[in-house]
Amino acid sequence: MNLPIAFKYPSEYFNVRDTLECGQIFRYKHLDGESYAVYSQDKYAELETVGDKVVVRTADKDYFWRFFDLDTDYAEKVKRISAISPLMEEAASFGKGIRILNQDLTEMIFSFIISANNNIKRIQLIIDRLCTALGKHTDYGYAFPTVEDMAAQTVEFYSRLGAGYRDKYLLETARMLLSYDLDVLKGLDSGAARKELLKFLGVGPKVADCILLFGLKRFDVFPVDTWLKKVYHNYFEQGHKDNEISGYFCELFGCDAGLCQQYLFYFQRKYRQIK
Numbered sequence: 001m002n003l004p005i006a007f008k009y010p011s012e013y014f015n016v017r018d019t020l021e022c023g024q025i026f027r028y029k030h031l032d033g034e035s036y037a038v039y040s041q042d043k044y045a046e047l048e049t050v051g052d053k054v055v056v057r058t059a060d061k062d063y064f065w066r067f068f069d070l071d072t073d074y075a076e077k078v079k080r081i082s083a084i085s086p087l088m089e090e091a092a093s094f095g096k097g098i099r100i101l102n103q104d105l106t107e108m109i110f111s112f113i114i115s116a117n118n119n120i121k122r123i124q125l126i127i128d129r130l131c132t133a134l135g136k137h138t139d140y141g142y143a144f145p146t147v148e149d150m151a152a153q154t155v156e157f158y159s160r161l162g163a164g165y166r167d168k169y170l171l172e173t174a175r176m177l178l179s180y181d182l183d184v185l186k187g188l189d190s191g192a193a194r195k196e197l198l199k200f201l202g203v204g205p206k207v208a209d210c211i212l213l214f215g216l217k218r219f220d221v222f223p224v225d226t227w228l229k230k231v232y233h234n235y236f237e238q239g240h241k242d243n244e245i246s247g248y249f250c251e252l253f254g255c256d257a258g259l260c261q262q263y264l265f266y267f268q269r270k271y272r273q274i275k
Contacts (some may be wrong), residue, residue: 003046003057007065011054013074015097016047022098022266024214026111026124027131027144040067041104042136042143069099081256081263087235088260091267098262100217105182107144108215113169113202115210122162129161150174169202176200190218209246219258222249231264 016036020028027039034049045058045067058064065071078096082089110130115123134145134153151174158167176199185193190212197208209223222228224246232245240248253260 003059006045006056006058006061008053008055009068009070011049011052011097013078013096014054014068014070014099016049016054018095018097018266019068019099019101021270022095022262023120023269024101024210024262025103026115026120026127027107037140038064038067039131039141039144040064041107042138043067044138044140066102069102072099074099077256077259081260084253084260088263091260091263094270095263095266098259098266100219100259100262101214102217103214104144105185105211105215106147106177108211109173109177109197109200109203110144110150110170112207112210112214113166113173113200114163116166116202116204116207126162133157133161147174147177151178166202172201173203185216190220193218194221205243205246213258213261220250220255222246222253222257222261224249225265227265227268228261231268234268 016034017030020036020038025038029037031037031046036047038045038047040063043058043060043063045056045060045064047057048055056064056068074096078092081092111123111127114126118126130150131142131144134149135142136145137143150170153171153174155167155171158170161167163170185196188196193212193216194205194208197203197211198205203211206223206225209221212218212221213223224232224242228249229242229245232240232248236248236252238248249261250257
C-alpha cells in the first residue's frame with residue numbers, strides 16, 4: 001500500500017512495539033522489523049521506527065495524531081512516576097515509550113468483553129473474524145462493525161466466531177447499546193462510570209477498569225490481571241485479597257494509577273521474563 005507520510009515523531013517517548021503490545025489494543029499487526037499496522041474504527045495507519053523517529057503513514061493524519069496521544073508530554077509523566085520509588089523508576093524507564101491511546105469507546109467495550117479469560121492471539125482472531133463478517137470493507141481491510149449490525153445477529157453467530165461463553169455477552173451488550181448514550185459516561189466520575197459499565201453483560205470489575213482506562217482515559221483506575229497480581233505479591237505485598245489489590249494501587253498511585261499499571265504490567269510481562 002502506497003500511503004503518504006503523515007508525520008514523524010521522536011521515538012524516545014513513543015515506542016510503537018511497547019505501545020501496541022502492552023495489552024491496550026488488539027487490532028494491530030507486526031509487519032516486519034520495526035514496522036506495524038494499526039486499525040481503529042474504519043481507519044488505518046502504518047508505523048515504522050527509523051533511527052530516532054517514528055514514521056507514520058496514513059490518510060487520516062489528524063485522527064492518528066490524536067489516537068497516539070501525541071500532544072501529551074510523557075517525559076513529564078515518566079519523571080513524576082520515576083520519583084515514587086526505585087521500582088517505579090525502573091519500570092517507567094523500561095516502559096517510557098508506552099502511550100495510552102485515544103481509542104473508540106464502543107470498540108473498547110466489545111474488545112475487552114472478548115478479552116476476558118482469553119489470550120491475545122485468540123482475542124485478535126475473534127475480533128478479526130467479527131470485523132470481516134460485519135465490518136465495512138475499506139482499502140485496508142475491514143472496519144469495526146456498527147452496534148446496529150452487531151445487535152441484529154444471533155447468539156449462534158457469535159459462537160461461530162469462536163467467542164465461546166462470551167457469545168451471549170456480545171449480543172446482549174450490542175442490544176443494550178442501541179438505546180444507551182455512551183456520551184453519558186464521559187460526564188461521570190470514574191466510580192459512577194464503573195457502575196454504569198457493570199450493567200453491561202460480560203463487563204466485570206477488571207474489564208470495566210480496562211474500558212475506563214483505554215476507552216475513557218481515566219488514569220485513576222488500576223486493572224488487575226494475573227500479571228499485576230504477580231507484581232503485587234512480588235513487590236508490594238500487604239496481605240490484601242485479590243479483589244482488594246486494585247483499590248490498594250489506586251490509593252497508592254492516585255491520578256497516575258492507570259499509567260503506573262501499564263508500566264508495571266509491561267515490566268513484569270516483558271522485562272522480568274527475559275532476565
